[in-house]
Amino acid sequence: MQRYFVPPEQLAGGLARLIGEDAHHLAKVMRAEPGEEIIVTNGLDREVLVRVSVIDKGLVEAQVVRELPMDREAAVxxxxxxxxxxxxxxxxxxxxxxxxxxxxxxxxxxxxxxxxxxxxxxxxxxxxxxxxxxxxxxxxxxxxxxxxxxxxxxxxxxxxxxxxxxxxxxxxxxxxxxxxxxxxxxxxxxxxxxxxxxxxxxxxxxxxxxxxxxxxxxxxxxxxxxxxxxxxxxxxxxxxxxxxxxxxxxxxxxxx
CATH class of the missing domain: 3.40.1280.10 (SPOUT methyltransferase, trefoil knot domain)
Structure with missing residues (x-):
């Protein structure tokens, strides 16, 4: 499943937004369509499973499906x-x-x-x-x-x-x-x-x-x-x- 890091302001409440290169990669390279699920994290304290709802030029919006644990970093x-x-x-x-x-x-x-x-x-x-x-x-x-x-x-x-x-x-x-x-x-x-x-x-x-x-x-x-x-x-x-x-x-x- 595709995973993207975004600035905290692009992951707020129940909405995640991809812009620029990330939006291009998901839309043009991965050829994603509305309804597909991806993982979005702000790299700080929040990681979520989201479902793509909007794919536009330079912009992808996705609705949060559920919160995910932040447990993949090393113990050291x-x-x-x-x-x-x-x-x-x-x-x-x-x-x-x-x-x-x-x-x-x-x-x-x-x-x-x-x-x-x-x-x-x-x-x-x-x-x-x-x-x-x-x-x-x-x-x-x-x-x-x-x-x-x-x-x-x-x-x-x-x-x-x-x-x-x-x-x-x-x-x-x-x-x-x-x-x-x-x-x-x-x-x-x-x-x-x-x-x-x-x-x-x-x-x-x-x-x-x-x-x-x-x-x-x-x-x-x-x-x-x-x-x-x-x-x-x-x-x-x-x-x-x-x-x-x-x-x-x-x-x-x-x-x-």
Whole structure:
């Protein structure tokens, strides 16, 4: 069944409205007709099954049939911090990690980042990344769309790491295999305020992190981890780490 995220003002009372690209997709691509049912969510606190009543140029209106539970988000809140990679690799990371359940993406600049950061292009890239996250969240039947930050510097990332319960620093020179133990220890302790455990995954650029960055991350309280004996591509590392976290937190291998 098709699922669409809309701003809260487009889901009010017993009526849902799709406009723009969403309306075009449902009407022209999916060839929906009045009477068909879809799912609409505001990405915050409401998700509903609706029945299409009006299909017009650039507008679809649907009547609420019933409220649906908001229960598809993971039991753990995961932030993916990805050093800006070349080409469209970050788009792949955002798409696949959104499907897997990531809550936030933090692109950052590190010592070996080879991408030339262009502030003038930032708004356009953020718009592109947000669209990819929205479409991936719809495809995965998630209740919320992950947040995507604008690129930050290394020092700012280390400050953000202190806002999490566990910051994992993916480092190819780490000889230990403590990921499972670190996760088990963290997940066994409930948050004092009742919120979901918050875990940050830090992934370096194509050339990896420097020894200085590893030392600075450790000094900031980050835990260095290995993802195995093989060297993973930068876009693979985030997905691998996130999959491990989701498995260890009970999000995989159970009925949906």
């Amino acid at each position: 809140e995961v932030w993916i911090a990805q050093s800006l990679p070349k080409g469209d690799k970050l788009e792949t990371v955002i798409q696949k990690c959104t499907e897997l359940g990531a809550d936030r993406f933090i692109p950052f600049l590190s010592k070996r980042t080879v991408v030339q950061y262009d502030e003038k292009k930032e708004a356009k890239r953020l718009e592109r990344w947000a669209k990819i996250a929205k479409e991936a969240a719809e495809q995965a039947h998630r209740n919320r769309i992950p947040a995507i930050d604008g690129p930050v510097g290394w020092k700012r990332l280390l400050e953000l790491a202190k806002e999490t319960d566990l910051a994992l620093f993916c480092y190819e020179l780490e000889s230990g295999f403590a990921l499972r133990e670190l996760l088990a220890k963290q997940l066994a302790v409930p948050s004092a305020d009742g919120r979901r455990p918050r875990i940050l995954v830090m992934v370096g650029p194509e050339g990896g992190f420097t020894e200085q960055e590893a030392a600075e991350a450790e000094a900031a309280g980050c835990r260095s981890i290995s993802l195995g004996k093989r060297i993973l591509r930068t876009e693979t590392a985030a997905m691998a780490a996130l999959t491990c976290i989701m498995y260890e937190s009970g999000e995989m291998g159970v009925k949906g």
